[in-house]
Amino acid sequence: MLLASAIAGAGIAFPRTAFAAGQDKRFVFVLQRGAADGLALVQPHGDPALRSLRERLVNEDAHPLDGFFALHPALVRTAQMFDTGEARAWHAVATGYRQRSHFDAQNVLESGNPRPYASRTGWLGRLLPLLPGAPGPLALSAAVPLTLRGDIQVGTYAPNRLPDPSEDLLNRVAMMYGEDAALGPLWDEAMRTRMLASDIGDNAGRGGQQIGELASSLMMAEGGPRVMMVETGGWDTHQGQPGRLNQQLRGLDGLLGSLRDGLGDVWNDTIVLVATEFGRTAAINGSLGTDHGTASAALLLGGALPSGAKVIADWPGLASNQLYEGRDLRPTGDLLALATGAVAEHFGIDPARALAALGSA
Numbered sequence: 092m093l094l095a096s097a098i099a100g101a102g103i104a105f106p107r108t109a110f111a112a113g114q115d116k117r118f119v120f121v122l123q124r125g126a127a128d129g130l131a132l133v134q135p136h137g138d139p140a141l142r143s144l145r146e147r148l149v150n151e152d153a154h155p156l157d158g159f160f161a162l163h164p165a166l167v168r169t170a171q172m173f174d175t176g177e178a179r180a181w182h183a184v185a186t187g188y189r190q191r192s193h194f195d196a197q198n199v200l201e202s203g204n205p206r207p208y209a210s211r212t213g214w215l216g217r218l219l220p221l222l223p224g225a226p227g228p229l230a231l232s233a234a235v236p237l238t239l240r241g242d243i244q245v246g247t248y249a250p251n252r253l254p255d256p257s258e259d260l261l262n263r264v265a266m267m268y269g270e271d272a273a274l275g276p277l278w279d280e281a282m283r284t285r286m287l288a289s290d291i292g293d294n295a296g297r298g299g300q301q302i303g304e305l306a307s308s309l310m311m312a313e314g315g316p317r318v319m320m321v322e323t324g325g326w327d328t329h330q331g332q333p334g335r336l337n338q339q340l341r342g343l344d345g346l347l348g349s350l351r352d353g354l355g356d357v358w359n360d361t362i363v364l365v366a367t368e369f370g371r372t373a374a375i376n377g378s379l380g381t382d383h384g385t386a387s388a389a390l391l392l393g394g395a396l397p398s399g400a401k402v403i404a405d406w407p408g409l410a411s412n413q414l415y416e417g418r419d420l421r422p423t424g425d426l427l428a429l430a431t432g433a434v435a436e437h438f439g440i441d442p443a444r445a446l447a448a449l450g451s452a
Contacts, residue, residue, distance in 0.1 A: 116222075116360050116438050117310055119319045119350065120215065120238065120430075121343070123367035124197060125326030128381055129388030130373065130420060131336055133180045133402060136161045140409035145375045148332060156180070156401040165340035168348030169390070173401050177351070177358075178392045181429055182404035185369060185422035191383035193327070196368035201237035203427055203449055214431055216241025217448045219318065221440045229316035231306060236320055246316070248309070291323040291342035299323075299342030300349050307353025321346070326367060330378040347392060359394035362437050364430055366390075372418050373409055385419035389426055391433060 131148055135141055137159030142149055153161035154170040160182070162170050172178040188199040188207070195207035203214030216239045219228060230236050233249045268274040291299045302321060309315050323343070328335050347363065354361055370387030386407075407413050407421035415421040435445040 115317070115357070117317045117319075117354070117357060117362075118434055118437060119306065119310075119321065119361065119363040121321045121323060121346065121363065121365045122197075122201075122236070122238070123326045123343075123365065124193070124322060124324045125328075125367070126193065126196075126369050126371055126383055127326040127339075127367040127387060128328060128332065128336060128371040129182065129367070129386065130370065131332070132163050132166075132340065132390075133182055133388040134161045134163065135159060135182070135406065135409065138406070138409045140373075140411075144373050144409060145381075147379060148375055148381070159406075160402040160404075163336075163340050165337050166344045168344050168351070169392075172347070172351065172392055176396060176398060177394055178390060178401070179396060179399070180388055180390055180402045180404075181424055181426075182388045182402055183386045183407055183420055183422055184389050184424035184426040184429060185386045186426050188369070189385065191369065191385075193368060193383075198237065200366070200368050200426070203431065212241045213238035214427065214449060215239055215318070215320070215434065216243065216245070217451060218431070218434055218440065218445060219243040221444055221448055222318070222438050227316060228318035228320070229309060230320045230322070231302065232320070232322045236322060239318075239320055248305075291325060291339060291346065297342075297345065299347075300345030303346040303349025304353055306346075307350050311354065311357065328371070329376070329380040329382060332375075332380040351392075362391060362393035362396075362433060364389065364391055364433060366426060366430065370420055373414055373420055374418065385415045386422035386424075387420070389429060391429075 130145070133156070134149060134153050136153065150164050152164050154164060154166070154173070155161050156173055160180070162173060169178060186196070186199045187205040188196050190196070198207045199205060201213050202210040203217070204210040213236070219239070220242055227244055227246055228239055229246045229248060230239055231248055233247065235245045235247055239245045291302065306319055306321060310317070310319060325339055343365070347365075350363060351358055366389040367387050370384040371381035372384045376382055405423040407423050409420070411417060413421060431445065431449060434440070435442060
């Protein structure tokens, strides 16, 4: 059985006035492939067990969100959005999957089916036919992600994966095309997409910023997509997590900040969901990293979020007797219910029709 309570159980209460009928809504799903560490992204500083489990991973300069949670200091623009009511975090969330395989967990998250590889369509792909007048969706990836697969045709946009040319060659081609009215703009656009082939944290976060600029420009174009999925990699931090995760989060921050800036007034009719397939272990490992876990944190951003707590969580605690299987943050929230409920509410989909679509895998 698929998500029978996906909409009802999402716990999201958007005011109807915030998403009035007829407005031009947009939705962006940012998938963090590799299991992002939710305990580092949104740190539970108020939990007395946090520092004993991972003292060397705790950022004491993290941005306070309330008296208990704090946001990783690399998320500078994201912190500003939290402060202005344009961002929320859901903590201790997970799908119903309880093993620790990246591939199986991503399949469950993308399909919306509790059993890996039991569905050939994705939860968002099954909702797409219900969206009011939305142009064809777009994935910033080399192939259509499972999340978007369904009855609606999905476009993809990504550069090829051939070995990188030298900077000297790129400069020579740029000079050759620079004054050509037809080829010049095409070359500029091609250069903008080069960063899609890299991890989001490369080049001090510029990869994420350029992806965000590209995504917003495509969505703002006439006839552009209203639904977009952005795949990001590099979140599997088994070793040297502090430096690696700092880079990744700087890239994510650049992506989200660029989306916010690039969408302008349209940001008020946009929601962005950031989620990962599972979390990471509560305790640090011997390589200054963390291993595959269970619950993590998800972010929801947009210009018309309702007022309320910055972090929503039924916090399970990090004491040894509170951890899932003695090692992981215990899940207390349904990630797929959050995702599907947010999309249904944002686009004004009738809950009964949404549930029927989700169950038609």
